Amino acid sequence: MTNNTFKPDFLWGGAVAAHQLEGAYREDGKGLSIADFLTLGNANKPRRLTDTIEDEEYYPNHHGIDFYHYYKEDIKLMAEMGFKAFRTSIAWSRIFPNGDEDQPNEAGLAFYDKVFNECRKYNIESVVTLSHFEMPYHLVKEYGGWSNRKLIDFFSRYARVCFERYHNKVKYWMTFNEINNQANYENELSVYENSGIKYQTGDNKEQKMYQAAHYELVASAQAVQIGHAIDPSLKIGAMLAFCPIYPNSPKPEDVLFANRAMDSRLYFGDVQVNGTYPNWLQARFRNNNWDLDITSNDLEILQKDTVDYIGFSYYMSFDAKYSDHLDYRENEDLVANPYVKVNDWGWQIDPVGLRYALNWMTTRWHKPLFIVENGLGAYDKLTDDHKVHDTYRIAYLRNHIEEMKKAVVDDGVDLMGYLPWGCIDLVSASTGEMKKRYGFIYVDEDDYGHGSLKRYKKDSYYWYKKVIESNGSDLS
Numbered sequence: 438m439t440n441n442t443f444k445p446d447f448l449w450g451g452a453v454a455a456h457q458l459e460g461a462y463r464e465d466g467k468g469l470s471i472a473d474f475l476t477l478g479n480a481n482k483p484r485r486l487t488d489t490i491e492d493e494e495y496y497p498n499h500h501g502i503d504f505y506h507y508y509k510e511d512i513k514l515m516a517e518m519g520f521k522a523f524r525t526s527i528a529w530s531r532i533f534p535n536g537d538e539d540q541p542n543e544a545g546l547a548f549y550d551k552v553f554n555e556c557r558k559y560n561i562e563s564v565v566t567l568s569h570f571e572m573p574y575h576l577v578k579e580y581g582g583w584s585n586r587k588l589i590d591f592f593s594r595y596a597r598v599c600f601e602r603y604h605n606k607v608k609y610w611m612t613f614n615e616i617n618n619q620a621n622y623e624n625e626l627s628v629y630e631n632s633g634i635k636y637q638t639g640d641n642k643e644q645k646m647y648q649a650a651h652y653e654l655v656a657s658a659q660a661v662q663i664g665h666a667i668d669p670s671l672k673i674g675a676m677l678a679f680c681p682i683y684p685n686s687p688k689p690e691d692v693l694f695a696n697r698a699m700d701s702r703l704y705f706g707d708v709q710v711n712g713t714y715p716n717w718l719q720a721r722f723r724n725n726n727w728d729l730d731i732t733s734n735d736l737e738i739l740q741k742d743t744v745d746y747i748g749f750s751y752y753m754s755f756d757a758k759y760s761d762h763l764d765y766r767e768n769e770d771l772v773a774n775p776y777v778k779v780n781d782w783g784w785q786i787d788p789v790g791l792r793y794a795l796n797w798m799t800t801r802w803h804k805p806l807f808i809v810e811n812g813l814g815a816y817d818k819l820t821d822d823h824k825v826h827d828t829y830r831i832a833y834l835r836n837h838i839e840e841m842k843k844a845v846v847d848d849g850v851d852l853m854g855y856l857p858w859g860c861i862d863l864v865s866a867s868t869g870e871m872k873k874r875y876g877f878i879y880v881d882e883d884d885y886g887h888g889s890l891k892r893y894k895k896d897s898y899y900w901y902k903k904v905i906e907s908n909g910s911d912l913s
């Protein structure tokens with residue numbers, strides 16, 4: 438390894454999630470997942486979470502991009518780009534259609550054997566998330582999602598089945614995708630995607646979120662323990678959404694407030710790495726007299742089984758302004774940062790923030806880091822001769838890779854790899870749109886699932902191939 442590049446086994450690749458691309462939502466015994474109840478939205482209209490599947494609504498996750506039938510073709514295209522790693526998730530509802538069965542669904546397990554085998558054929562490491570916004574809907578209906586302690590057992594059983602079945606094919610795992618998105622507990626969609634909770638009138642939303650998150654943190658620690666017992670060589674990580682929150686000014690209250698905002702979004706990582714709740718949060722639990730179900734046995738589990746690495750997504754940074762409360766509320770406390778641009782969905786584009794993120798986490802947690810999502814959602818145009826000239830995407834990725842390189846080379850950050858999000862176009866998590874595209878590979882499909890589903894290479898495809906070939910030296 439020379440001192441001006443990435444290590445030779447750096448994991449270049451891309452990332453997706455089952456419910457956003459597989460489609461085949463009822464095939465081979467798959468049960469309904471929470472994602473199957475999310476309607477189509479857009480930049481100005483939030484997705485609705487319906488109680489039943491309504492005839493007059495469109496549910497984009499039912500179809501995805503039909504990866505369930507195209508996976509061979511799609512993985513081949515990724516192999517041609519030179520991918521060393523491919524991150525996807527297992528749809529829990531393919532393995533346990535209702536979530537509370539004793540025995541798994543063999544047809545669901547067989548599908549992921551095929552996907553992971555296909556990756557191995559090209560020496561692509563599979564990087565697998567166990568729970569990526571796609572828990573079985575039955576667990577929501579019958580148990581109230583993660584507000585119920587029973588979920589710990591259901592999840593542990595599911596995790597055990599996956600580790601036992603795939604440990605020879607999959608070395609890198611993550612437990613819960615962006616477990617900390619629900620820190621924004623006022624946001625109905627975030628809490629539903631993370632925890633399968635639908636608020637009832639009169640709920641103390643914050644308390645309810647902390648309780649659900651606690652059960653998930655215990656389940657995550659337990660999964661780490663189960664995975665390591667089955668195969669000590671497995672690397673099992675946390676997965677956090679990292680958005681730096683900058684103070685709006687040097688005013689001391691702004692600085693303290695931004696710090697607390699970071700703490701409240703990232704305490705999940707503290708628990709997963711240190712195995713303990715941070716002091717400020719213990720104080721918050723106490724001072725609010727919340728009667729949280731946190732047992733001493735839970736605390737032991739958290740302490741014993743901590744994560745091997747931190748996977749994280751990085752898209753944007755935030756800017757917070759103190760008003761009158763120290764507890765951060767994402768819907769009220771953010772202001773626009775005049776020093777950065779925004780994308781068409783209002784996400785602030787900030788490559789330097791990625792270097793900040795890598796340093797912040799290294800200083801705080803001293804763990805290997807893995808960028809498992811990064812990228813630009815944008816409107817693409819397919820030309821008549823089937824090209825996509827996505828120079829804006831290349832610029833975004835180049836700027837971020839340059840900052841990531843500084844973090845590794847100049848700051849000594851221990852970075853495992855880089856897996857840009859939506860390496861093939863897929864359904865957006867926040868809006869359900871197809872037209873919010875991230876891919877190197879274009880999929881001919883509109884927001885309502887119409888199109889030939891043909892795959893086309895964008896300009897960024899050829900660019901990223903060169904980046905991988907040169908191990909990040911050639912970003913031109």
Ligand code: P53
Binds near residue numbers: 810866868873
């Ligand atoms: P979409 C919010 C903020 C940051 C990342 O997002 C987020 C979200 C929730 O949408 O999600 C992650 O598709 C998530 C992926 C998602 C991706 O970012 O809304 O892990 O499932 O698709 C991009 O543009």
